[in-house]
Amino acid sequence: MDDLVSGILRDYEKIWSLHQAQGLMGWDLETYMPESAAKRRGDAFAQISLMEQAIYLSLRDRVYKLEDSQNLSDLEKGIIRQLRRKIHYFTVVPPELIARLDRVSAESTVYWRKARKNSNFATFRPYLSQLVEINRMIAEKLGYVGNSYNALLDLYEEGLTIEDVDRVFSKLLSASKDILDRVISDGYYSSKHKLEGKKYNIEEMHRVNEEILDLLLMPKERFRMDISTHPFTIGMSSDDVRITTRYEGINFKASLYSTIHESGHAIYELQIPDEISTTPVWGGVSSGIHESQSRFWENFIGRSMSFTEIISPILKKHLKFLESYSLEELYRYFNRVNPTMIRVDADEITYNFHIAVRYEMEKQLVAGKMDVSEAPEVWNDLMEKYMGIRPKNYAEGILQDVHWSQGSFGYFPTYSLGNVVAGMFWDSEDFEEMIRNREFSEIKNKLYEKLHRYGSIYSPKDLLARTFGESYNPEHLIRYLRNKYLKDQ
Ligand code: MG
Numbered sequence: 001m002d003d004l005v006s007g008i009l010r011d012y013e014k015i016w017s018l019h020q021a022q023g024l025m026g027w028d029l030e031t032y033m034p035e036s037a038a039k040r041r042g043d044a045f046a047q048i049s050l051m052e053q054a055i056y057l058s059l060r061d062r063v064y065k066l067e068d069s070q071n072l073s074d075l076e077k078g079i080i081r082q083l084r085r086k087i088h089y090f091t092v093v094p095p096e097l098i099a100r101l102d103r104v105s106a107e108s109t110v111y112w113r114k115a116r117k118n119s120n121f122a123t124f125r126p127y128l129s130q131l132v133e134i135n136r137m138i139a140e141k142l143g144y145v146g147n148s149y150n151a152l153l154d155l156y157e158e159g160l161t162i163e164d165v166d167r168v169f170s171k172l173l174s175a176s177k178d179i180l181d182r183v184i185s186d187g188y189y190s191s192k193h194k195l196e197g198k199k200y201n202i203e204e205m206h207r208v209n210e211e212i213l214d215l216l217l218m219p220k221e222r223f224r225m226d227i228s229t230h231p232f233t234i235g236m237s238s239d240d241v242r243i244t245t246r247y248e249g250i251n252f253k254a255s256l257y258s259t260i261h262e263s264g265h266a267i268y269e270l271q272i273p274d275e276i277s278t279t280p281v282w283g284g285v286s287s288g289i290h291e292s293q294s295r296f297w298e299n300f301i302g303r304s305m306s307f308t309e310i311i312s313p314i315l316k317k318h319l320k321f322l323e324s325y326s327l328e329e330l331y332r333y334f335n336r337v338n339p340t341m342i343r344v345d346a347d348e349i350t351y352n353f354h355i356a357v358r359y360e361m362e363k364q365l366v367a368g369k370m371d372v373s374e375a376p377e378v379w380n381d382l383m384e385k386y387m388g389i390r391p392k393n394y395a396e397g398i399l400q401d402v403h404w405s406q407g408s409f410g411y412f413p414t415y416s417l418g419n420v421v422a423g424m425f426w427d428s429e430d431f432e433e434m435i436r437n438r439e440f441s442e443i444k445n446k447l448y449e450k451l452h453r454y455g456s457i458y459s460p461k462d463l464l465a466r467t468f469g470e471s472y473n474p475e476h477l478i479r480y481l482r483n484k485y486l487k488d489q
Contacts, residue, residue, distance in 0.1 A: 001073075001075075001076065002066070002069075002071070002072060002076055004062055004065070004066055005066065005072070005076050005079060005080070007062070008059055008062055008063065008066075008079070008083070009079070009278075009279055011055065011058070011059060012059070012083075012278070012279065012280060013278050014055050015052055015055050015056065015280075016278045016279075018048050018051060018052050018055075019052075019236075020236050020237075021048060022045065022048055023234050023235075023236045024236070025041060025044065025045065025048075026234065027234050027242060029041055029106070029109070030228045030229075030230070030232060030244065031226050031227070031228050031244060032226075035110055038106055038107050038109070038110040039106070039107055041106050042102060042103040042104075042105070042106025042107050043103065045102040045103075045106055046098070046099035046100075046102040046103050047099075049098050049099065049102050050095055050098065050099060052090075053090040053095060053098060056083070056086050056087050056090045057087065057090055057091065059083060059087065060087050060091065063080055063083045063084055063087055064084075066080050067080060067084060074457055074458070075276075075281065075457055077457075078280075078281045078455075078456065078457030078458065079279055079280050079281055079457075081459070082280040082281055082456060083280050085158070086280070088142070089142065089155075092141045092142055092143070093138055093141045093142065094141070097134065097137060097138060097141070100134060101131075101134050101138070101407050104127065104130050104131060104134065104407065105131065105405065105406050105407035107127070108124075108127035108128075108130075108131060108405045108406075108407070109402065109405045109406055111123060111124055111127055111405070112124050112127070112399070112402065112404075112405030113229070113405075115394075115399055116394075116395050116399040116400065117395075119393040119394045119395035119399065120394065121376050121394040121398060121399060124399060124405070125372055125373065127405065128372050128375070128404060128405075129372045131404060131405070131407045131409070132365050132366065132372060132409070134407065135152060135366060135407065135409040135410075136148065136366055136368070138151070138152070139151035139152050139366065142154075142155075145161075146161065146162065146163075147161075147162050147363075147367070148366060148367065149162060149362065149363050149366045149367065149409075149410065150162060152362075152366065152409050152410030153165070153410045153413065154410075155410055156286065156287040156288070156408075156410055156411045156414050157286040157287055157288045157289075157413075157414050157417065157460055158285075158286055158459045158460055158461075159459055159460065159461050160286075160288070160413070160414075160417075160460075162363070164471070164472060165359065165413045165416075165417075167472075168416065168417065168420055168472050168474050169352075169356055169359070169416070171474045171475070171478065172352055172416065172420070172474040172477065172478065173352065173353065173356055173386075175474075175478040175481075175482075176349055176350070176352055176353065176478075176481070179349055179478075179481050179482060179485055179486060180337065180339070180349050180350065182485075182486055183337050183349065183485050183486070184337070184338075186486075188332070189332065189335055189336060189337040189485055190336070190337045190338050193329075193332060193333045193336050194329075195251075195252075195253075195325070195329075195333045196251065196333075196336070197250060197251065198250070198251065198252070198321065199249055199250050200249060200250070200252045200319055200321075201249075201319075202247045202249055204318045204319055205247060205252055205255050205256075205318070205319070206247070207318045208252070208256065208314055208315060208318045208319065209225070209245055209255065209256070209259040210225075211314045211318075212256065212259055212260060212263075212311065212314065213225065213259070213263065215310070215311070215314070215440070216260070216263050216267070216297070216440055217440055217441055217444070218263060218266065218267075218270075219270065221239075222238070222239045222240065222241060222270060223241050223242070223243075223266060223270065224242050224243075225242070225243050225244065225245060225259070225262075226242065226243075226244045226245075227244055227245060227246065227247060228244035228246065229246060229402075230246075230344075230401075230402045231243065231244045231245050231246050231258040231259075231261070231262050232244055232262065233262045233265035233266050233269070233294075235266070235269030235270075235283065237274075237277040237278070237282065238269065238270055238271075238272055238273070238274045238277050238282075239274070239277075241266045241269045241270050242266075243259070243262035243263060243265065243266050244262065245258045245259045245262065246258050251345075252315075252319060253333060253334055254344075254345055256302075256311075256315075257298050257302060257303075257334075258344075260297050260298045260301075260302040261294045261295070261297065261298035261302075262294065263294075263297060264293045264294035264295070264296055264297030264298060265284075265290060265291075265293060265294045267293065267297070267444060267447070267452075268284055268290060268293040268447070268451070268452055269283065269284065271444065271447070271448045271452035271453070272284075272452055272453075272455045273453060273455065276455050279455075280456075281455045281456045281457045282455050282456070283455065283456055284456065285451075285454070285455070285456040285458065285459070285460050285463055286414065286456075286459075286460040287411060287414035287417075287418075288413075288414035288415075288417030288418050288421060288460060288472075289417075289418075289421060289451070289460050289463065289464075290414075290418070291414055291415055291417065291418020291419075291421075291422075292417070292418045292419075292420075292421030292422045292424075292425060293418075293422075293447065293451070294418065295418045295419050295422040296422040296425055296426065296447075299348050299419075299422065300422055300423075300425075300426045300431065300480070301431070301435055301443070302334075303334050303335050303348070304432065304435055305327075305331050306432065306435040306436045307435055308327060308330050308331045308334060309327055310435075310438060312327055312330055315330070335347065335348075335484075335485075337349050337350065337485065338350075339353070339387035339388060339389050340389070341383070341389065341391050341396040341397070341400070342396060342400055343355075343400065343401065344400075348419075348481065348484075349481060349485065350387060351415075351416075351419065352416045352419060353386040353387050355412055355413060355415050355416040356382075356386055356416075357379065357382040357383055357386060358401070358412040359412055359413050359416075360382055361375065361378060361379060361382065362409050362410065362412065364378070365409070366409060366410075375398055376394055376397055376398045379391070379397050379398040380397055383397070417472055419477055420472050420473065420474045420476070420477050421464070421472065422477070423474070423475075423476035423477030423478075423479070423480050424464070424468050424470075424473060424476045424477075425447070425450070425451075426476065426480055427476040427479070427480075428450065428467075428468065429446055431443060431446075434446075450467050451463070451467065
């Protein structure tokens with residue numbers, strides 16, 4: 001390795017240590033932290049970000065010097081590219097703004113939680129206003145080509161633009177609408193299911209989830225699962241990756257698929273080579289690519305007939321009320337299609353409409369074309385436009401997601417990209433055969449070969465070009481949906 005790069009990596013270990021602290025603090029904030037701690041936790045986050053900023057800036061001259069160097073390996077180039085992005089962020093975004101984002105979002109998450117519980121938008125509105133304003137200011141500082149929202153998209157998915165997202169949605173949404181209409185008129189997947197609204201025992205469901213983790217060969221010594229309202233995955237390094245799942249005591253599939261989804265995220269991080277664990281190229285390459293892994297396991301694998309067949313005995317062992325249900329009835333429950341209010345419970349077809357709603361809103365909010373006070377109504381109008389349903393209260397409308405309260409704008413579109421890229425993976429091998437044969441370790445090997453082994457050495461667009469020879473192409477997902485739900489070829 002280049003001497004200058006080695007020196008930079010030694011200094012980077014300080015940043016890596018701060019990430020460990022931030023990671024654990026963030027994990028704790030979402031799981032066990034007492035509510036009153038939110039404000040001080042926010043202050044601590046802000047201080048750590050400032051420390052991080054100072055260290056990044058101390059690397060600036062050395063990183064700039066290497067930028068045009070011709071003799072670097074792909075790994076070294078990746079390290080420099082990732083550092084360059086961070087240094088740019090910390091150079092142009094002033095410390096006060098970084099600290100303000102940390103403080104407001106830590107506090108806001110707690111107020112959002114209360115607001116959602118009481119379905120009271122008014123208590124969350126001032127936080128949303130501030131977070132939109134902060135994001136708008138950050139976008140201006142970062143700079144962009146075309147629309148300021150591009151600067152925010154790039155934070156989560158390097159190089160992504162409104163044009164890319166519009167291109168994906170223009171094909172995906174019209175195809176999804178067509179598939180949805182036909183599925184509803186056919187009735188097989190869309191008709192009401194007896195298991196909906198069925199209560200379950202949380203301890204029993206927890207045992208199901210633990211057996212699912214065993215089935216997916218999750219390594220216990222490097223991995224753990226806890227509980228939170230909004231499930232998430234956090235990886236500190238390849239030997240400490242954590243997920244959460246959720247238990248509402250009703251509709252067991254929500255808990256089951258949260259566990260599989262987050263396991264998909266975790267498998268990605270667990271399989272990134274340990275040698276790069278303390279470097280800037282450890283971790284998933286982008287939010288969209290990360291989501292491709294979780295959606296791949298959750299939907300393409302987890303909701304397939306073969307997987308349903310594999311897990312059916314586990315489910316029936318712990319959830320006694322399932323005893324009389326046939327395999328096909330279980331499969332139909334897992335794949336029930338119907339337009340609903342809540343994104344996290346949405347089926348594979350309507351899910352992308354939920355994302356389109358948030359994407360339209362973010363574009364307007366960030367561009368200042370919509371005032372935060374109008375946002376709940378705009379949300380409801382968009383739900384009606386895309387799915388023909390209208391939320392009756394804020395909790396099932398604008399207050400349902402945690403993301404904005406955490407200060408994330410530009411993140412939502414990566415969920416649909418995740419579905420799109422998962423479709424590209426699905427088409428690249430005979431995974432169906434591997435599921436049938438229970439070859440989960442073989443599936444992991446394939447994902448390792450195509451993606452996990454690279455960490456974030458390549459940008460998302462470069463990586464897709466390298467692995468698939470094309471960029472975010474929704475045709476694969478559309479084909480998969482047609483095959484599954486319409487039996488079209
Ligand atoms: Mg996810």
